[in-house]
Amino acid sequence: MSxxxxxxxxxxxxxxxxxxxxxxxxxxxxxxxxxxxxNLQRLLDSGxxxxxxxxxxxxxxxxxxTAADLDILSETLVELSAGESSTAQIWSIxxxxxxxxxxxxxxxxxxxxxxxxxxxxxxxxRLSNASAEGGARRGEFATTATRQGDHYILEGTKIFATxxxxxxxxxxxxxSDGVPGGGLAYLLVPMDLDGIRQHNDWDNMGQRAxxxxxxxxxxxxxxxxYHLSIKGGAEAMFGPSSVFGLVFQTGINSVILGMGVGxxxxxxxxxxxxxxxxxxxxxxxxxxxxxxxxxxRLSTQLAGARALxxxxxxxxxDFERHGGERGSxxxxxxxxxxxxxxxxxxxxxxxxxxxxxxxxxNKYRLDRFWRNARTLTVHDSIDAKLRxxxxxxxxxxxxxxxxxx
Numbered sequence: 001m002s003x004x005x006x007x008x009x010x011x012x013x014x015x016x017x018x019x020x021x022x023x024x025x026x027x028x029x030x031x032x033x034x035x036x037x038x039n040l041q042r043l044l045d046s047g048x049x050x051x052x053x054x055x056x057x058x059x060x061x062x063x064x065x066t067a068a069d070l071d072i073l074s075e076t077l078v079e080l081s082a083g084e085s086s087t088a089q090i091w092s093i094x095x096x097x098x099x100x101x102x103x104x105x106x107x108x109x110x111x112x113x114x115x116x117x118x119x120x121x122x123x124x125x126r127l128s129n130a131s132a133e134g135g136a137r138r139g140e141f142a143t144t145a146t147r148q149g150d151h152y153i154l155e156g157t158k159i160f161a162t163x164x165x166x167x168x169x170x171x172x173x174x175x176s177d178g179v180p181g182g183g184l185a186y187l188l189v190p191m192d193l194d195g196i197r198q199h200n201d202w203d204n205m206g207q208r209a210x211x212x213x214x215x216x217x218x219x220x221x222x223x224x225x226y227h228l229s230i231k232g233g234a235e236a237m238f239g240p241s242s243v244f245g246l247v248f249q250t251g252i253n254s255v256i257l258g259m260g261v262g263x264x265x266x267x268x269x270x271x272x273x274x275x276x277x278x279x280x281x282x283x284x285x286x287x288x289x290x291x292x293x294x295x296x297r298l299s300t301q302l303a304g305a306r307a308l309x310x311x312x313x314x315x316x317x318d319f320e321r322h323g324g325e326r327g328s329x330x331x332x333x334x335x336x337x338x339x340x341x342x343x344x345x346x347x348x349x350x351x352x353x354x355x356x357x358x359x360x361x362n363k364y365r366l367d368r369f370w371r372n373a374r375t376l377t378v379h380d381s382i383d384a385k386l387r388x389x390x391x392x393x394x395x396x397x398x399x400x401x402x403x404x405x
Contacts, residue, residue: 007060008072014046015076022083023262027365029084030372033208035165039087044123048076048091052098057117059102066103067243067320071313074254078306081258082265085372086209088258090128090163092251097127097171099247105237106186107229116169116188128167130158130189130215131403138380139403143217145176145187145227152178152227154187154195154220165198165211167191172217178227184234188226195220206368206375238401243320245403246333250316253309253337256376260302260344263351263369268295270355285356294354301343305336312336327398330405334385341377348373380404 022029022039029036043049051073053059061068073095081088100106102117119125133141133156143156154174164170169188176185189196195218202213230237238245275285282288315332318324348370352359359366388405391397399405 008051008062008069011046011048011051011060012072012075012079014048015079018042018046019079019083022080022087026084026262027363027368029086029209030365030368035211036084036087036090036209037166039084040090040126040166043080043087043091044126047123049094049098049123050121051076052095053102053117053121057102057114057121059117059121063321064104065243065317065320066099066105067247067313067317068099070247070250070317071310074250074309074313077251077254078258078261078309081255082262083258084209085255085259085262085376086207088255089207089210089252089376092255093129093163094127094167096248096251097129100171100186100244101127101188101228105231105242105244107231109225112225119168125168126163126166127188128161128163128170128191130161130164130170130172132158132160134159141173141175141184143172143174145174145178145185145222147177147224148221150224151221152176152187152224154189154217154222157214157216159214160212161198161215162210162212164191164215165200165213170215176227176229179229179233184237185230186228187222188228189217189220189222190226193220193222204375206371206373208368208371238403240326240401241323242401243316243329245401245405246316246330248403249333249337249405250309250313252376252379253312253333253340256337256344256373257302257305257309257340259369259373259376260305260340260347263344263348263366263373264295264298264302266359266366266369267298267347267351267354270359271295274358275354275356291354294350298343298347298350301339301346305339305343308332308336308339325398326401327392327396330399330401331389331392334389334399334405337385338382338389341382344373345370345377 050060054061054064145152172187179185197216199214271285277285277288312332315329319329388399
C-alpha cells in the first residue's frame, strides 16, 4: 500500500470519528435549523478537503479525474451523514464544486487555481453552489453575466443555494457574453462582494441546517479572473464523456444512504437499551424475534444499497479514466440511487416502530431522520430514473448526460 493510499484511508478514519462527534449534537442542530458552523469548521480543520484536490495542486486525490477516488469520497460522506446529514450535504457540495474547479473542464487562470487549491487543501475556504433557478425545466438559466471592462456584472436569483451562507465562494452558472453566442459559463463568486443578498428563506421540514435558501445577485461586479468558461461549451460539460453529473449525484446518494445508516444505529441502540419486548413471554426487546427479523431486514437492505453505491463509484471513476459505455455507468448510479432511497425511507420510517414509545420524545428529535430523508430523496425524480433504467435494459437507450444523470 502506497503512502497516498494510507493517507486516504486515514481520511476515512477521521470521517468516522467526526460521525460520532456530529451525532452527539445532531438533535440540537436540527432544532436550531441554522448553519452548523462548528461542524463545518471541524471539517475544514480535518484535512478531508484534500481528497478533492489533485496531486499536481497539492492534494490527496490520486489523479486529475473529476471522479478520482470517488469511492473514498462517497464513504466519507456516508459516515458524516450518519452523524449529521445537513453538515454532510453542505460538505458534499464543497467537495463536488472543488472537483469541478480543480478539474480539467473549465478555463481557469493557473495561478488562481493553485492559490485556491492551497486554500481549500489547508481548510481556509469553503465552496458552495448557487445553480438552481425556479423555471419549469432543470438546467434552464436566466441569470446573466455581462462583461464590463475587467469585471462581469452578475444579475439573477438562484434557489436552493445550499451552503452558500458562510461560504467563501459560490459557483454560479450564468448566460455570459464572454462565451460565443451568450452561452453558459461558470463564475466562482467571492461571497463578500457588494450586491449579494441571502434570502434566508429555507424553512423546510428536513435538512433544516443546510442553509438552502435563495440568493440574489444585484449588479454584482465579479472580477474577470473568476469567470470560468467551459472547455468545448455547455455541450461538453454534459456531453457523452463528462462525469460531472454522475459525481454530483453520487454525493447526494451518499448523503441519503448515510441518513439510513444513522437511523439504523439509533434503532438498534434503543432496542438494546430502552424498548420493551412486543410480547410478555419475552424478556427483552433485544431477544424479541419480531425485532430481530425487522432489524435483519433493514440491515440487509442498507448493506445492499451500500454495495450498489460502491459499485457505482468505481464504475464512474473507471469510465472517466478508460472510457467505455456511459449509459451503463449512468444506470449503475441510478440503481444505487433507487436502492438507497428505498432502504433509507424504510429504515427511517420504521425507527419509532422498533425503538418504542420513548423514541418519540422531543428531546431526541429522532423524526429528523425521516424528515431529512424525505426532503433530500425528492431532489430529483426517482421514477424518471427507473424508467431510464428500464429503457436501457429493454432497448439499450442510454440516459442522456445531464446534471442528474
